[in-house]
Amino acid sequence: MPTAPQPPEYVLHGARVTGEPGFWAELGHAVHAPDGYYGKNLDALADMLRGGFTPEPPFVLIWRDALRSAQVLTRRVIGPDEEERSYFDAVLDVLRQGGVTVRLR
Numbered sequence: 001m002p003t004a005p006q007p008p009e010y011v012l013h014g015a016r017v018t019g020e021p022g023f024w025a026e027l028g029h030a031v032h033a034p035d036g037y038y039g040k041n042l043d044a045l046a047d048m049l050r051g052g053f054t055p056e057p058p059f060v061l062i063w064r065d066a067l068r069s070a071q072v073l074t075r076r077v078i079g080p081d082e083e084e085r086s087y088f089d090a091v092l093d094v095l096r097q098g099g100v101t102v103r104l105r
Contacts, residue, residue: 007058007101014065017072020087031055042077042094049098057099066104 012030017023027045028036034054039045049057063069073088085093095102 007060008055009060009062010055012061012063014063014067014069017069019072020075023069023073023091030061031059042090045091045094046098049094049100058101060101060103061095062103062105064105 010031012026014026016026021040024038024040025036027033028038031038032055033048038053039048047053070086070088073086073091075087076084077087077090079085079090079093092102
């Protein structure tokens, strides 16, 4: 019986994330998005993950040096559940809800 193809894997280098603009640039670079654009805010990322843009989920995002990114992406935001969280956690929520498997390293 043939096995299902494995989803593609992309590597985000968290050590290169120095703030929110740097995160969006690094994410676009990591997933090889056309023109390096894969969103510039949480709503745009959710739109990208809904399809019509490459790459489309499912895919795996290996987030290296995730702790360093978490230490930078600290701005507090309100999620759809009305709970406050860090920008880092909000990004993770959007990615996971959009069908991305995120592996923090």
